[in-house]
Amino acid sequence: xxxxxxxxxxxxxxxxxxxxxxxxxxxxxxxxxxxxxxxxxxxxxxxxxxxxxxxxxxxxxxxxxxxxxxxxxxxxxxxxxxxxxxxxxxxxxxxxxxxxxxxxxxxxxxxxxxxxxxxxxxxxxxxxxxxxxxxxxxxxxxxxxxxxxxxxxxxxxxxxxxxxxxxxxxxxxxxxxxxxxxxxxxxxxxxxxxxxxxxxxxxxxxxxxxxxxxxxxxxxxxxxxxxxxxxxxxxxxxxxxxxxxxxxxxxxxxxxxxxxxxxxxxxxxxxxxxxxxxxxxxxxxxxxxxxxxxxxxxxxxxxxxxxxxxxxxxxxxxxxxxxxxxxxxxxxxxxxxxxxxxxxxxxxxxxxxxxxxxxxxxxxxxxxxxxxxxxxxxxxxxxxxxxxxxxxxxxxxxxxxxxxxxxxxxxxxxxxxxxxxxxxxxxxxxxxxxxxxxxxxxxxxxxxxxxxxxxxxxxxxxxxxxxxxxxxxxxxxxxxxxxxxxxxxxxxxxxxxxxxxxxx
Ligand code: BES
Ligand code: MN
Ligand code: ZN
Numbered sequence: 394x395x396x397x398x399x400x401x402x403x404x405x406x407x408x409x410x411x412x413x414x415x416x417x418x419x420x421x422x423x424x425x426x427x428x429x430x431x432x433x434x435x436x437x438x439x440x441x442x443x444x445x446x447x448x449x450x451x452x453x454x455x456x457x458x459x460x461x462x463x464x465x466x467x468x469x470x471x472x473x474x475x476x477x478x479x480x481x482x483x484x485x486x487x488x489x490x491x492x493x494x495x496x497x498x499x500x501x502x503x504x505x506x507x508x509x510x511x512x513x514x515x516x517x518x519x520x521x522x523x524x525x526x527x528x529x530x531x532x533x534x535x536x537x538x539x540x541x542x543x544x545x546x547x548x549x550x551x552x553x554x555x556x557x558x559x560x561x562x563x564x565x566x567x568x569x570x571x572x573x574x575x576x577x578x579x580x581x582x583x584x585x586x587x588x589x590x591x592x593x594x595x596x597x598x599x600x601x602x603x604x605x606x607x608x609x610x611x612x613x614x615x616x617x618x619x620x621x622x623x624x625x626x627x628x629x630x631x632x633x634x635x636x637x638x639x640x641x642x643x644x645x646x647x648x649x650x651x652x653x654x655x656x657x658x659x660x661x662x663x664x665x666x667x668x669x670x671x672x673x674x675x676x677x678x679x680x681x682x683x684x685x686x687x688x689x690x691x692x693x694x695x696x697x698x699x700x701x702x703x704x705x706x707x708x709x710x711x712x713x714x715x716x717x718x719x720x721x722x723x724x725x726x727x728x729x730x731x732x733x734x735x736x737x738x739x740x741x742x743x744x745x746x747x748x749x750x751x752x753x754x755x756x757x758x759x760x761x762x763x764x765x766x767x768x769x770x771x772x773x774x775x776x777x778x779x780x781x782x783x784x785x786x787x788x789x790x791x792x793x794x795x796x797x798x799x800x801x802x803x804x805x806x807x808x809x810x811x812x813x814x815x816x817x818x819x820x821x822x823x824x825x826x827x828x829x830x831x832x833x834x835x836x837x838x839x840x841x842x843x844x845x846x847x848x849x850x851x852x853x854x855x856x857x858x859x860x861x862x863x864x865x866x867x868x869x870x871x872x873x874x875x876x877x878x879x880x881x882x883x884x885x886x887x888x889x890x891x892x893x894x895x896x897x
Contacts, residue, residue: 394519396512396554396570398563402495404454405557409489411454412480414473414498414511415439416465421497424459437461441472444479446487454493458483465500471802473507477514478870484551485519493555496562505565508556512569513881514870515554520577522584522874571697572884576877579683579690583862583875587662587679592630592710595659595682596638599706602689603642606696613639623749624726625734626709629742632666632719637711639750640685643703644696650703651894653887654754654851655692657685658743658766659710666739667715668722680875681743683862684765685710690880695887702891705759707750713742725823729753730847735823737831743768744843745827752847761790761890762853764844765879771836773860780804781861781879784841785854793893794854794886803882805856814842856883 399406403413403423413424417439420428427449428434437445441463449457460476462468477494484492492515496508556566582590582598596612603610615636618627623639630637640659660681664670670678685708692706720726724736726745730752734745743766754762772782780798783805785791791807798805817839820826825846829839841855861878864871 394516394552394554396516396556396566398556398566400559400561401557402559403497403557404451406493406555407453408491408493408555410456410458410480410484410487410492412458412460412476412492412494414460414462414476414494414496416468416498416500417441417461417463419465419498420459424457427457439463441467446483456487456489462498468500468502470502470506470510470800473510474514474517474802475869477511478518478868481515481518481551488550490550490552491555492551492553493557496556496558504558504560505562508558508562509565509569512554512556512566513573516570516573517576518870518872519551520580520872522580522872524584568698572694572881575690575694575697575884576880578693579686579880580875580877582689583680583683583686583877587712590661590679590682591635592638592659592661592712593635595661595685595708595710596640599640599642599689602693606644606693608692608696609643609646611641621729621753622727623709623729623753625728625745625749626711628720628724628726628736629660629713629746630711632716633712633714635661635712637709639709640707642692642706644692645701645703646705648703650701651891652703652705652759653890654757654759654762655688655704655706656747656750656754656762656764657688657706657708658682658747658768659685659708660743660746661710661712663713663740663742664715666713666742667719668738668740669715670740677863680862681767682710683767683858683875687765687858687877687879687883690877691883691887694880694884698884698888700888700891702887704887705754705757707754709746709750711746713739728847730755730849732825732846733823735820735826737826737828741827741840744840747844748847751844752849755847755849755851759851761787762848762851763856763883764853765856765858765883767859767862768840768857769837769859771833772857775808775837776806776860778860778865780806782806782808782837782857783854784808784810784838784857786810786845786848787852787854790852790854790890793889794882797882797885797889801881801885803878805882808838808841810838810842810845814838818843
């Protein structure tokens with residue numbers, strides 16, 4: 394599939410489906426006359442959430458999808474993502490190979506932002522996450538002779554989205570496409586089950602990504618991890634038949650650009666280890682690698698967009714399993730930076746892996762470390778599934794991140810790291826323990842507080858994405874499955890962050 398831009402107006406190209414987002418009370422003249430011609434004037438007024446498909450007598454645009462966006466003053470950028478998703482669903486149901494959208498509305502929102510969001514929603518919705526199904530729902534339904542629904546689209550029918558506008562929006566269309574595809578890349582890998590996406594396979598994917606974009610990449614296996622002193626990562630991996638690996642990837646190294654370190658949690662499956670999780674909901678623990686994959690998506694986007702930054706990605710890929718050889722509650726291990734950890738709960742494994750990866754990143758002295766992790770169930774207790782938690786020691790970075798989260802609708806909310814929380818992770822026998830309160834009090838914060846101990850004074854920001862890693866109820870532009878959330882917000886953050894640096 395591809396996205397193209399044409400500096401043309403309504404009906405400027407031939408398409409199987411022409412979509413037109415319309416404001417309430419401001420339906421474009423061309424659409425109104427089409428409605429009149431078909432005697433459907435009363436059926437559409439641009440009300441929010443209402444849409445209408447018109448079968449027209451025109452050859453160039455036989456089917457027109459009018460999408461109600463609601464009142465002009467209430468329209469948000471996010472509404473254009475929803476419109477894009479809706480358009481994809483309709484194009485797919487109608488088997489429209491070429492789908493066009495005419496961007497004409499004049500609102501508070503810049504046309505470029507609206508077009509970019511539309512493209513994002515369109516391509517995010519297009520990703521199929523049922524690659525292991527040999528029989529698609531479509532065929533089953535046909536047999537049962539039911540009406541198809543929007544999830545029944547067969548693969549690859551929709552081949553192209555053409556954005557039409559009298560104003561040049563080619564850059565926005567291109568960027569929307571790059572960002573959505575980077576996010577889809579993360580989602581597709583995240584969808585893979587743990588028997589396929591093993592720690593070694595994570596490393597192989599990183600090597601392939603690096604090769605494709607001319608980035609540097611190194612993989613460290615067990616023996617080297619011992620030599621480096623990554624005993625946290627090794628401790629988490631001890632109970633698994635799959636050995637842990639550590640991956641380092643670099644974009645634009647040695648070119649004098651501002652240096653940023655990205656650190657991801659890459660637990661390919663989290664059974665909880667000896668402190669085993671209840672079986673209900675354990676399937677979702679294949680998504681415990683989301684953090685690293687989201688950051689691989691960010692690396693890809695940075696390379697595609699040629700962002701002038703030096704970005705290094707680090708992650709320790711590992712499987713957390715119970716076994717005779719597994720780490721036990723009470724065990725003590727030493728992390729890369731020499732700090733000792735008392736492992737009180739083997740299910741708080743993410744922070745133990747991050748201890749090594751974050752302190753390794755810190756040893757390279759970047760200007761900022763960002764870690765992204767499906768770290769705590771507690772973050773969804775705080776925020777539900779509508780946002781991720783953000784914490785850290787770099788207030789400016791957090792402020793900027795909040796803005797990027799808002800703009801991309803990958804929302805975040807800040808949590809405090811007051812000194813008192815550190816008291817909760819003090820250990821009697823080691824430097825820190827990997828569990829705060831055993832009643833779960835401030836679980837998201839104490840987890841972050843633990844990671845802070847391994848940042849060694851480098852400015853740092855932490856995203857706990859456990860609340861948004863996968864979608865349970867489909868939305869206008871997300872199907873069920875991994876969300877790839879924070880690929881777009883983080884890419885936008887890095888771009889804005891380098892721009893700020895350049896000003897100084
Ligand atoms: N991977 C989980 C966190 C998680 C939970 C992600 C639910 C997505 C959905 C993490 O390793 C974990 O098990 N955290 C524990 C921490 C506790 C033992 C302190 C949790 O949240 O229960
Ligand atoms: Mn866990
Ligand atoms: Zn985990």
